[in-house]
Amino acid sequence: GAVVSQHPSRVICKSGTSVKIECRSLDFQATTMFWYRQFPKKSLMLMATSNEGSKATYEQGVEKDKFLINHASLTLSTLTVTSAHPEDSSFYICSARPRTENVISEKLFFGSGTQLSVL
Amino acid sequence: SQQGEEDPQALSIQEGENATMNCSYKTSINNLQWYRQNSGRGLVHLILIRSNEREKHSGRLRVTLDTSKKSSSLLITASRAADTASYFCATVRGSTLGRLYFGRGTQLTVWP
Numbered sequence: 001g002a003v004v005s006q007h008p009s010r011v012i013c014k015s016g017t018s019v020k021i022e023c024r025s026l027d028f029q030a031t032t033m034f035w036y037r038q039f040p041k042k043s044l045m046l047m048a049t050s051n052e053g054s055k056a057t058y059e060q061g062v063e064k065d066k067f068l069i070n071h072a073s074l075t076l077s078t079l080t081v082t083s084a085h086p087e088d089s090s091f092y093i094c095s096a097r098p099r100t101e102n103v104i105s106e107k108l109f110f111g112s113g114t115q116l117s118v119l
Numbered sequence: 120s121q122q123g124e125e126d127p128q129a130l131s132i133q134e135g136e137n138a139t140m141n142c143s144y145k146t147s148i149n150n151l152q153w154y155r156q157n158s159g160r161g162l163v164h165l166i167l168i169r170s171n172e173r174e175k176h177s178g179r180l181r182v183t184l185d186t187s188k189k190s191s192s193l194l195i196t197a198s199r200a201a202d203t204a205s206y207f208c209a210t211v212r213g214s215t216l217g218r219l220y221f222g223r224g225t226q227l228t229v230w231p
Binding site: 004006034036041042043044045046049091093095106107108109110111112113115 | 150152154159160161162163164167207211218219220221222223224226
């Protein structure tokens with residue numbers, strides 16, 4: 001099956017620093033990737049849709065200057081949490097929708113998530 | 120949640136029993152999907168049911184969809200300890216390739 005690799009799996013940083021999270025599709029191309037945020041024992045909240053070669057589309061209430069998304073290639077999207085604060089501590093998960101021979105999958109494949117802890 | 124609710128929020132059963140989880144959503148959908156998440160991990164796709172389908176099976180999984188009530192159910196038959204996880208329903212609105220919005224999830228615990 002399609003594999004999505006997400007790194008790092010865990011990061012601890014000081015308040016005010018920026019943290020970059022990478023999401024890679026290992027064996028398929030993904031023109032679209034999605035970034036989710038999850039609080040403990042809560043649902044996944046869609047933050048933004050990352051489009052290869054264009055600007056990301058952010059969900060209502062998500063600060064685009066706070067959460068920078070770059071989709072530089074068909075296999076890589078990055079999420080940078082800028083000037084992180086303790087309230088940004090959360091579990092961040094990326095997902096991708098494979099495209100094979102111009103057929104795009106309806107289901108998503110997820111990375112294993114990044115636990116961000118801001119001190 | 121951005122979409123709807125699952126109930127129960129937590130379910131605890133013995134191995135061999137059936138587990139039923141329900142999901143309600145708010146808007147019209149193109150399809151509804153169920154995902155599983157082990158603690159602290161990403162999600163794994165289980166099954167997809169389209170808006171014009173009423174029931175679907177996959178192994179020990181059975182999904183139903185009632186678009187008039189905007190609800191779906193996931194049944195896991197003959198549960199195993201390894202089924203212990205959180206289960207989420209997710210809906211796609213509008214375009215088939217649109218964004219996926221998740222419900223709150225049900226934490227299932229299966230005791231050996």
